[in-house]
Amino acid sequence: MLSASAFVTFRRCPEQALGRMRGLYPAESRPAFTGNLAHRIFARHLTAGPIPDAGFAAACREEIGAALNPKLSALRLRPRQLDGVIEEVAALYQRFRRLGLEGFSGAEVPLEAVPAEGVTLRGKVDAVFDEGEGGARLTDWKTGSLGDPVPQLGFYALLWALERQDLPGRVEAVSLASGERIEEVPSRAGVQEVAAEAAEAVTRLRRAFASGGHLDRIAGPWCRWCPLLEECEEGRAATALLDA
């Protein structure tokens, strides 16, 4: 199985993606937890309606209780720190409420395709909008900076095309932290390119997993959160440089 996040990780550093396959995931972090909670709140808004200010903290606690308790325990936040997280999520939610949401047709939409025997591609799009003749718009909301969302958007377009036998009209990523936004109109050629990249990722990950071998290590800012950092010379050199 290749998920959207594993695909993105593979493109950054194949060895880190292999580590995920072996069960080594980055430790829980406060920004990741804040992002997860914010996404639950956005989905709640889209499916159950706006959340009043007076009930916002209670809504956050309900969402944590429904799905995020293990992550919260791993973080070991004190009650006052959790209040701080909820305040950050409230600020993100205020920006989210200013977005145009016309044509909304689904939140946290799971996509899955089996392009070859034994190969499952999977992802979950934050929201899908129906733009009439323009087709479907797939949206990914970021709660930090936008970074490089193009590979992830390409993977969603591929999944959509495989699952629905049709290209989405548009794919977009929007940062609620910085206001940055990027959108693309997927093309058949672009989707085929992503399909070839995904197929190569699956092949290389499978081979290395089966043989117990290693893959290329590509160091960068992402090494900071990599669970392999301690044993990885390239990653340690990169983080030392970034900290200098």
Ligand code: SF4
């Ligand atoms: S520390 Fe960096 S270079 Fe090393 S495996 Fe992790 S992401 Fe790759």
